Amino acid sequence: MRPTKAVVKLSALRHNLARVRQYAPQAKVLAIVKADAYGHGLLRLLPGLTDADGLGVLRINEALLLREAGYRRPILLLEGVFSADELHTASAHDISIVVHHQQHIAMLQSCNLAKPLSIFLKMNSGMNRLGFVPGEYEQAYLQLKACPAVAEINLMTHFATADDERGIVQQLQVFERATTNISAPISLANSASIIRYPEAHRDWVRPGIMLYGASPVAGTAASSFGLQPVMCFSSEVIAIQTLQAGQGLGYGQQYIAERETRIAVVACGYADGYPRIAPNGTPIGISGQLNQVLGRVSMDMMFADISNLPEVQVGSEVELWGDLVSVDAVAEAAGTVGYELLCAVAPRVKFEVIE
Structure with missing residues (x-):
């Protein structure tokens, strides 16, 4: 057999998850396992993620794979759903979704779901990828609040420069101004923010690359953050x-x-x-x-x-x-x-x- 191989260490994964807890002791941890757990194998790593409060994936088939494997904690679809069929599937399997455009809201308003969904409402605070712009965010929240298909609403955004000298100050200010009148759980911090910006920890943190023992900050070794390669x-x-x-x-x-x-x-x-x-x-x-x-x-x-x-x-x-x-x-x-x-x-x- 050809000798090229990849060994995945569950002890290192558990260690890195514990480091997330040490950085953000008050927050719930949504472990990001998209892209087949960053190439490590989603189901291979699942036994090492028992201390996470939930998992974040990209595709609904990944969420279903986790449910079939017996995972019962929250699962979040990070890009939301792409059709009404997926919305019904998410409802049937208790899968939470990110809502990041008006079509998502329209879909929720028009669907008669078996069970209301937990929502993460995404703001475009400066990343300019996904999300409602700040001026439309509160109205989107109110629409979801009035929608029978929606259960809990969480607020979220994603930082573009948490890993460099520009930091998160500008985006954090944009987010806070736009959510002044909204009271709901908040998720802001990716790996770099977990390590560098305690003010961004809030209710849910979303560790990704740091779970796998690689550095979220260019030019700084992962070992300096107490992380181990998985x-x-x-x-x-x-x-x-x-x-x-x-x-x-x-x-x-x-x-x-x-x-x-x-x-x-x-x-x-x-x-x-x-x-x-x-x-x-x-x-x-x-x-x-x-x-x-x-x-x-x-x-x-x-x-x-x-x-x-x-x-x-x-x-x-x-x-x-x-x-x-x-x-x-x-x-x-x-x-x-x-x-x-x-x-x-x-x-x-x-x-x-x-x-």
């Missing part, structure tokens, strides 16, 4: 080559040896989810020691210089990211974010779950 993505050395000075390596010959160089060929490539654009110098771990990627990542293989690691042989373990090499360090080298790499691990990679 996924260890690894493989093995499957061949060793020796380049002479002047010889090139791999497609495009993007690495040319300046001296005799011992090269490890690693069984992982972009078809496994490793970024093809990772340049020379991207960190990699071989036999428990930090090393660097060389040459162009191909579909099934990649390379590293092991000239100074004589103990490395065919079969030596390679960590692509995990405990030694953070996913954020690989992402930074490749010009992307840890979120993308975690979500991109391919179906052909074998997953294992450990405590």
Whole structure:
């Protein structure tokens, strides 16, 4: 069997969830598990999420999968529903929805549901993605308040710059001005806000990337927030080559040896989810020691210089990211974010779950 695998650690997930509680002890926790739990596997992680107060997903089939698995706590559809059929399904299975445009309200007003729905009413406070603009928000709330298909209403918005120096001040002021006359539970804080802005914690926090042990703040290591990586993505050395000075390596010959160089060929490539654009110098771990990627990542293989690691042989373990090499360090080298790499691990990679 090909050695590329991803090991998911439930103990690390539980640890990170506990860190959320330490940052926001008074708030309920809506753990965000969209995109198949950020590539980790929704049902694989479910046993590690028993201390969460609810789960946030994107698609209704994910919510139904959770209900079929016996999950009975709140589930929130983060983009709401896309049809009246989905609205009826949400009602039948006690699934909460985000309402972010007038068509959602019209749908609720016209549907005769088996059971009223819990709603999270979203404001566009500056992200300019989804939500009612501030001037329309109170009227949307009043419409929902009068709608028989609606049970509890929660207020929410999403911060665009919680992870950088601009922070949340401007959006928070917009939200607070627009909700002066509304009394309802509030959900504002994503991972970066949970860590950096206690004033945004309110009634529900929505941790995402921090649950998986990656950093929500660019340039700051996840470990500095007390987080542990949940996924260890690894493989093995499957061949060793020796380049002479002047010889090139791999497609495009993007690495040319300046001296005799011992090269490890690693069984992982972009078809496994490793970024093809990772340049020379991207960190990699071989036999428990930090090393660097060389040459162009191909579909099934990649390379590293092991000239100074004589103990490395065919079969030596390679960590692509995990405990030694953070996913954020690989992402930074490749010009992307840890979120993308975690979500991109391919179906052909074998997953294992450990405590």
